[in-house]
Structures are given as structure tokens and as C-alpha cells.
Amino acid sequence: AQSVTQLGSHVSVSEGALVLLRCNYSSSVPPYLFWYVQYPNQGLQLLLKYTSAATLVKGINDFEAEFKKSETSFHLTKPSAHMSDAAEYFCAVSEAGGSYIPTFGRGTSLIVHP
């Protein structure tokens, strides 16, 4: 069965600092992994997707994530936070055992201080 754990419901960083949002997954087979972003009162938008082509995945707005099979992790990073990055971030997993229907984590709220 597939599941996703996002460590930390809130992460606070200063503008210009490194952003690290953690995601660990549980899957019995190689999964597809996603990061989505949600701004207040809106739907979710895709940041990036892992499909096994490369372990380091680059997304929009300088975000990237690294797939580490040994750690079952897919952490999201950004070298330098911007005020506009303040939002809710969701990790999601999709695998054959779950008919590829995406399962989402509980989300991490990123707070950026000036």
C-alpha cells in the first residue's frame, strides 16, 4: 500500500535561506512521486514529478527534489527562498498497487520571513 509522510506541518525560513521540505513514502513497487504547491484559497499546481528517468528532478521556480530509494525519500529543496514561495506544499505518490491513484501527504506550510 502506498502512503506519504511529510515531516513538519510548518517550516519557517528567512528570505534568501535554503528551503528544505521533507517527504518520505511507502510503496511496494517503484512509484511516481510529485510535489504540488497550493496558494491560499486555490487549487494545487504541479512543481515537479519523478518518473525514474533521473534521481534529481528540477521543477518550476528553482525548486528541485532528489529521489533516494535507500531512504524512501523525495525531499524538496530551493537554494534561496523568496517571499512569494510562502504557500502549502504537498508531496504525492502514485503506484501500481494503488491503481496509480495519487495519495497525498498532509502538507507543509512554508513561512518566509523578510
Place this chain on the structure above:
Amino acid sequence: DGGITQSPKYLFRKEGQNVTLSCEQNLNHDAMYWYRQDPGQGLRLIYYSQIVNDFQKGDIAEGYSVSREKKESFPLTVTSAQKNPTAFYLCASSTRPNEKLFFGSGTQLSVL
């Protein structure tokens, strides 16, 4: 522009009332989904459909019903059996389940 449209943006339900949330997409996607979002709980799957005239229950289907009579439409009815309906409801679509999901802007449902 192609996209997915949810309406209304805000909806209020009275005790014992059924209400229907609309979801329309013009992306020609086969798969459509309904998720419920509560603060701190992420997105939980209510129902999904991978093809017209077929749909499956998700993790929290009790108190909800759906239909998929047309490829572009996937309405969700919140019935009176759903005792705690206050939440943000998100509709999404994709070409296939393992592909990127496109989301609508959501409907906030509250109880009067």
C-alpha cells in the same frame, strides 16, 4: 483556455439538505477526481473516475455520491448522510492517474 472549473466558489448547506458541487473540464482528460481538504489533514480522496459511466469510491466516500455521464463533467453531491461536510473540496483531472493532476480552484462548503 483549457482548464478545470469548479462552481460555486462558496456553498452553504442547511441541515438535512443535499447539495451538488459542479466540476467541468475541457482538457479532454479521461480521469477525474474529488478530494476533500481539511486543515492539517492534506487531501483525502472521495471518488474517482477513469472513464465515462464508471467511478470508484475513494477513502472517504460515505455520505457522498457522484456521476460521470459526460467526459467533461464530474459533479459531486454531498448528501444529508455526511454529518461533517464543512471542508474545502477540490476537483482534479488527468490524462491517466500517474500523470500530472490539474486542479480546479475549489469550493468551500459550510453548514448553516
